[in-house]
Amino acid sequence: MAITAQDVKALREMTGVGMMDCKKALAASDGDMDKAVEWLREKGLAASAKKAGRIAAEGMAYAAVINGVGVVVEVNAETDFVGKNEKFVDFVKGVAATVVDCAPADLDALMECKYNGTDLTVIQQQQEMVLVIGENIKIRRFARFADGVSVPYIHAGGKIGVLVNLEVTGGIDATEIGKDMAMQIAALNPRFLDKSQVTQEVLDEEKKILLAQMANDPKMASKPDQVKEKIVMGKLNKFYSENCLLQQTFVKDNEVTVEQYMNAAAKKLGGTVALKDAVRFEKGEGIEKKQENFAEEIAKLAQ
Numbered sequence: 001m002a003i004t005a006q007d008v009k010a011l012r013e014m015t016g017v018g019m020m021d022c023k024k025a026l027a028a029s030d031g032d033m034d035k036a037v038e039w040l041r042e043k044g045l046a047a048s049a050k051k052a053g054r055i056a057a058e059g060m061a062y063a064a065v066i067n068g069v070g071v072v073v074e075v076n077a078e079t080d081f082v083g084k085n086e087k088f089v090d091f092v093k094g095v096a097a098t099v100v101d102c103a104p105a106d107l108d109a110l111m112e113c114k115y116n117g118t119d120l121t122v123i124q125q126q127q128e129m130v131l132v133i134g135e136n137i138k139i140r141r142f143a144r145f146a147d148g149v150s151v152p153y154i155h156a157g158g159k160i161g162v163l164v165n166l167e168v169t170g171g172i173d174a175t176e177i178g179k180d181m182a183m184q185i186a187a188l189n190p191r192f193l194d195k196s197q198v199t200q201e202v203l204d205e206e207k208k209i210l211l212a213q214m215a216n217d218p219k220m221a222s223k224p225d226q227v228k229e230k231i232v233m234g235k236l237n238k239f240y241s242e243n244c245l246l247q248q249t250f251v252k253d254n255e256v257t258v259e260q261y262m263n264a265a266a267k268k269l270g271g272t273v274a275l276k277d278a279v280r281f282e283k284g285e286g287i288e289k290k291q292e293n294f295a296e297e298i299a300k301l302a303q
Helices: 006-013 020-029 033-042 049-053 086-103 108-110 120-133 174-187 200-213 226-245 258-269 296-300
Strands: 060-066 071-077 138-145 149-155 160-169 254-256 272-282
Touching: 006 020, 006 033, 006 108, 020 033, 060 086, 060 272, 071 086, 071 149, 071 160, 071 258, 071 272, 086 108, 086 120, 086 138, 108 120, 108 138, 108 258, 120 138, 120 254, 138 272, 149 174, 160 174, 174 272, 254 258, 258 272
Parallel strands: 060 160
Antiparallel strands: 060 071, 071 138, 149 160, 160 272
């Protein structure tokens, strides 16, 4: 039976085992998925498969600069306790180092890279960690900046990881500027870095909402359209100041925007700084967490 890449991918998603081992399992099982899973378990490769379906929404976000390359990763575990485990933290740092060294194109490529300092692939090392720690562990996402000047910031021991990437001229040290911007991103989580990134679609949607609000307000509904348009434009400026990093009020000095602070601080140092990119990872963001019912758990134990 011909074994397709889709079969290999499906088996990998079921078991969390590496691509090559999944391919071998399918070949040894004539493409039978159930037999392939059994084959992997017999080989001890899918010992962590049962844990793979459990929700992992804790863990940590980690950001660093390694050999001049900026990296930010999120690795999830099931409990906050494991997120503080020294072995788990070391694993996360190893993942970051692997991203720097391997420069993977995406998460699938990362899982096939050699884990930093070992002969194991990243997915094999992840499986080892599942066995050692006893929880489902999952590398969720990463970002890597090879160019420019990157500045990392980790908030609350890994609750949030931010990586800011700057273009710096004049040979100045922009670390403090980058860190201040990263802390702003961690605190306020702007939707956009600059107002130039706001699409027309987003603006049209905001405008539609604002016009609907005025239509439902007896005091505003009777105003001429040109007056409403001016009010909308004024409110859109407020939208920029709330949702775009560079247009936000700087948290350390509410007299200036982040962009004004960045430019002034760089000029004072004798150079210039421009924001190229930034990434913010918050652990468990968007993952539906398991709701524990402690009364039920105690009742089960008492039986």
